[in-house]
Every structure is written in C-alpha cells, then in structure tokens.
Amino acid sequence: MNTRARLLICALTASFTTAVFGQTPTTKKVNLLANPSFEDGQGWWDFSSYHSRGVISVDETETRDGKKSIRIENPSGEDSFLKQTVTVKPKTRYRLTGYIKTQDVVVKGRGATLSLDGGFEHTESITGKKSWTKVTLEFESGAATSIKIGPRLGHHGSMAKGVAWFDDLTLIELGPSRKR
Ligand SMILES: [Ca+2]
Structure with a gap:
C-alpha cells in the first residue's frame, strides 16, 4: 500500500x-450518549436498584422516538437507576434532555427523573400518570472527568413505586463553566 x-x-x-x-x-451540539434512544436495547447502559426489586425491560409499544424505549417498573418502593458513564471535560456546562412517561408512580419525594449519579442533581420529577413529557437538566462538571447519568425511578431516601418509560435522551456540551 x-x-x-x-x-x-x-x-x-x-x-x-x-x-x-x-x-x-468544534461541534458542541453532538449527543454524547451512546444508544440514547434505546434502539439497541439496554446496550451501553447499566441497571441497578437499591433493594434489587426494580425490573427493567425494553418496550416496543410505548415509544417517543424510534421503535424502542426503556421501561422501569418498581413493584414496591424502590430506587432504580439506569446509568451510562460518559467522559466529560472538567469545568464545563452540559445539558441533558429526554422524555418520560409514567403510570401510577407513587412517591413522597422524587418520582421519575433523569439524574446525575453521586448527588442530588436531577430533572423535574414526573409522578402519577403522565404522557410523554420533556425534561431538562443543566449541570456543571466541576472537577469530574467522567460522570454517570441516566433514567431513575426513585432516589436517595425517596423510594418510588410504579412504572416509568424513558426515551430520546440527549446530552450536549454547552461551553466553559460560568463558575470560577
Ligand atoms: Ca427510542
């Protein structure tokens, strides 16, 4: 050759x-998530639930985008979290958006959200019975070079029961942190 x-x-x-x-x-609008619409099922995503009672499945009926979504069911009070590890730049702002649908989500605190692992940053919490709703979270990476982020039903000290679907997630870089 x-x-x-x-x-x-x-x-x-x-x-x-x-x-x-x-x-x-040079392109900041690129989606940093792999398999962001769950068209490859659970690929690239790791599931865990606090009491190991959460049930995850790929749903081909309830979708917001494409042919598949992710469904998380907590048969009883539970904190279920589907995470993806993403490499980030320190001191940089990011925006995570996605769509959540719920059915009979019962909780005293946080219901279905998109959450950042290791703290309390999350999108608007969706509870009860709601059709596909767009949610957004803007955050700063701080000193981190990688983060874990994704769909969550329940939270720290906030066990949620019910079913939630998640689809069409986007994580983009916004620019340098405003905090100095
Ligand atoms: Ca999808």
Missing part, C-alpha cells in the same frame, strides 16, 4: 470515529 492510500484510510478512519463517538471539539 502506498503512502497516499494509507493517508486516505487514516482520514476515513478518523471521520468514522468522529461519526460514531461524536467527540468533535
């Missing part, structure tokens, strides 16, 4: 990598 062909392959590989992983420094 000559040098020219090799360079061409390098260039193609670089643009392919950018297209797949979306980490172009």
